Amino acid sequence: MAFLEIKGVHKEFGAFQVLRGVNLDVIEHQVVCLIGPSGCGKSTLLRCINGLEKIQGGEIRLEDDRVSGPGIDGDKLRQNVGIVFQSFNLFPHMSVIENVTLAPTKVLKMSRVEAEAKAMVLLKRIGLEAKAREYPDRLSGGQQQRVAIVRALAMEPKLMLLDEITSALDPELVSEVLNIVRDLAKQGMTMLLATHEMGFAKEVASKVCFLYEGVVHEEGPPAQIFGDPKEERTRAFLKRIIEAGRL
Amino acid sequence: MTDFPAPSQHLPRRSDGFSVAAMLFAGLCVLAAFGTTRLMRGALTGLGVYASAWEIVFGLTIAGSGTLFWPALRSLVVTAKARAARARNDIVELRIETAAAKDHAFITFGWGAFALCIFGFISFVLTNDAAVGKTFFLLPLIQAKWWLVTKQFLLNNLFIFVATEILVLVWGLMVALARLIPGKAGRPIRALAIIYCDVFRGIPAIVTLYLIGFGIPTSGLSDLIVPHIVGLFIDLSAMSVAEVRAVTRIPVSWWCVLALTLTYGAYVAEVYRAGIESIHWSQVSAARSLGLSYIQTMRYVIVPQAVRRIMAPLLNDFIGLQKDTALVQVVGVVDAFNQSRIIAANAFNLSAVTIVAILFVLITIPQARFVDKLTERDNARMRAGG
Numbered sequence: 325m326a327f328l329e330i331k332g333v334h335k336e337f338g339a340f341q342v343l344r345g346v347n348l349d350v351i352e353h354q355v356v357c358l359i360g361p362s363g364c365g366k367s368t369l370l371r372c373i374n375g376l377e378k379i380q381g382g383e384i385r386l387e388d389d390r391v392s393g394p395g396i397d398g399d400k401l402r403q404n405v406g407i408v409f410q411s412f413n414l415f416p417h418m419s420v421i422e423n424v425t426l427a428p429t430k431v432l433k434m435s436r437v438e439a440e441a442k443a444m445v446l447l448k449r450i451g452l453e454a455k456a457r458e459y460p461d462r463l464s465g466g467q468q469q470r471v472a473i474v475r476a477l478a479m480e481p482k483l484m485l486l487d488e489i490t491s492a493l494d495p496e497l498v499s500e501v502l503n504i505v506r507d508l509a510k511q512g513m514t515m516l517l518a519t520h521e522m523g524f525a526k527e528v529a530s531k532v533c534f535l536y537e538g539v540v541h542e543e544g545p546p547a548q549i550f551g552d553p554k555e556e557r558t559r560a561f562l563k564r565i566i567e568a569g570r571l
Numbered sequence: 572m573t574d575f576p577a578p579s580q581h582l583p584r585r586s587d588g589f590s591v592a593a594m595l596f597a598g599l600c601v602l603a604a605f606g607t608t609r610l611m612r613g614a615l616t617g618l619g620v621y622a623s624a625w626e627i628v629f630g631l632t633i634a635g636s637g638t639l640f641w642p643a644l645r646s647l648v649v650t651a652k653a654r655a656a657r658a659r660n661d662i663v664e665l666r667i668e669t670a671a672a673k674d675h676a677f678i679t680f681g682w683g684a685f686a687l688c689i690f691g692f693i694s695f696v697l698t699n700d701a702a703v704g705k706t707f708f709l710l711p712l713i714q715a716k717w718w719l720v721t722k723q724f725l726l727n728n729l730f731i732f733v734a735t736e737i738l739v740l741v742w743g744l745m746v747a748l749a750r751l752i753p754g755k756a757g758r759p760i761r762a763l764a765i766i767y768c769d770v771f772r773g774i775p776a777i778v779t780l781y782l783i784g785f786g787i788p789t790s791g792l793s794d795l796i797v798p799h800i801v802g803l804f805i806d807l808s809a810m811s812v813a814e815v816r817a818v819t820r821i822p823v824s825w826w827c828v829l830a831l832t833l834t835y836g837a838y839v840a841e842v843y844r845a846g847i848e849s850i851h852w853s854q855v856s857a858a859r860s861l862g863l864s865y866i867q868t869m870r871y872v873i874v875p876q877a878v879r880r881i882m883a884p885l886l887n888d889f890i891g892l893q894k895d896t897a898l899v900q901v902v903g904v905v906d907a908f909n910q911s912r913i914i915a916a917n918a919f920n921l922s923a924v925t926i927v928a929i930l931f932v933l934i935t936i937p938q939a940r941f942v943d944k945l946t947e948r949d950n951a952r953m954r955a956g957g
């Protein structure tokens with residue numbers, strides 16, 4: 325039994341079918357990378373896993389417990405499944421420390437003192453403890469994204485979903501964010517990430533899935549996917565990536 | 572002139588006209604100052620309050636308007652320099668001097684217009700041997716009655732709008748949230764909120780005041796309910812009918828608070844809604860994905876951001892509300908306006924009403940500055956590079 329099982333998941337927006345039967349397993353402490361062209365459903369799949377979007381068919385199981393469909397407690401699910409977005413989405417009216425401690429104090433009912441102490445430990449780890457009282461708009465994109473990761477980590481999730489978290493960053497800021505993800509992978513955090521950073525996927529992924537037209541078209545260890553892709557579509561996609569100088 | 576190097580910009584137009592016009596305008600303003608001071612001298616003599624000390628004021632007024640010649644003169648001087656630059660083919664210098672000449676001329680125009688408006692107002696007040704002034708600004712009447720009017724303003728207008736504003740802030744938010752409630756089960760709640768807003772934004776405030784202020788007490792609805800509530804705290808059974816009425820009667824101004832809350836609640840709900848909808852949905856995603864419930868998301872993430880954005884339109888509605896407290900006289904509340912009309916009718920003079928106008932302006936200004944300050948503070952704190 326895998327940690328996260330996605331079985332035949334369908335998702336449509338009106339007449340447009342985004343996911344047409346996605347099957348995907350994530351084993352605990354694994355890092356799984358989703359690659360694929362824009363609009364292939366990577367972000368939608370991630371949003372379905374933490375219940376931000378409802379699915380129309382199939383099922384999603386986390387630790388063998390069904391977490392999709394009617395009757396599930398979405399708020400409880402999202403406490404266990406953290407997500408980080410491409411556009412950071414920090415709360416602009418709150419300082420960094422308030423961003424990080426909001427959910428622990430309001431959802432987990434942790435005391436402010438305890439939550440702030442834990443938040444400072446996390447902020448120290450990413451080297452931003454000096455920015456704790458700053459507001460997000462005063463931080464660089466890379467710093468904002470690092471805070472967004474810490475904000476999700478403060479809920480101590482079992483699974484982290486990272487949705488193209490470096491796509492909105494200037495190139496020189498990408499590494500500071502990826503370093504954190506690398507550290508998380510080393511610590512054994514289970515992660516599912518949608519990414520265009522192929523080099524990074526090659527390095528950290530236990531498994532790479534190529535998503536195409538709403539299904540997992542091909543999956544395998546990174547060496548195989550990037551070195552010897554079996555499917556025509558995968559080859560074509562990777563060729564374009566190489567031509568763009570991104571691999 | 573044609574032997575300039577091919578310019579990448581147009582040659583500036585000559586500023587001579589501006590400079591001359593500035594001189595003429597300054598002259599006109601000084602003439603207006605003379606005229607106004609003559610009018611003042613006549614009016615003050617007529618009122619029997621003329622003293623030679625006033626001549627100092629008149630002298631200063633004329634001298635003050637004479638300072639308008641200073642920028643006009645500078646404009647002329649700089650225009651002369653521009654003409655020289657044009658003769659030298661110095662195109663850069665020409666642009667700089669022409670721009671400076673226009674700036675000086677416009678300083679004359681701007682301050683001159685300001686001075687003319689003031690002279691115009693003074694002349695208006697003093698025309699016809701200060702008859703206009705006496706109608707609106709009869710000082711003895713103002714001195715005698717200002718406290719009476721101000722007292723009614725504080726007791727009624729101020730009480731009504733402060734109480735209403737507090738209620739509207741809460742009620743408007745409740746209606747806005749009801750209108751935005753998600754899901755299929757929320758549909759009837761949304762419908763109720765929409766109907767409420769449509770109805771109470773549609774009815775003129777004065778009509779709502781009339782209907783509620785007279786209607787509810789007349790219909791006996793309050794007599795049906797209030798004695799039971801008061802009865803929980805006070806033993807009414809031993810009291811006479813008159814005594815019971817004395818302790819259970821709800822003052823009319825409270826009904827005014829209710830009516831204005833219903834009217835302005837509908838406006839403010841729409842302002843809140845616009846504010847909430849202006850917050851990008853990704854903020855909801857971010858909050859929900861941390862495990863916050865819908866209500867927590869609204870409470871901690873969306874509404875605080877929305878409120879910061881709607882401060883200015885909210886103040887607009889509040890100022891509208893404050894002014895509408897002058898309507899409560901239709902149900903017989905003796906507010907500042909009603910009081911001033913009584914005085915005006917007795918004295919056959921509008922100066923008491925002027926007091927009301929001044930009072931309303933005076934309470935508005937500090938609020939506007941307060942909201943400016945709040946917005947500024949938020950911007951300095953939250954925005955980059957502040």
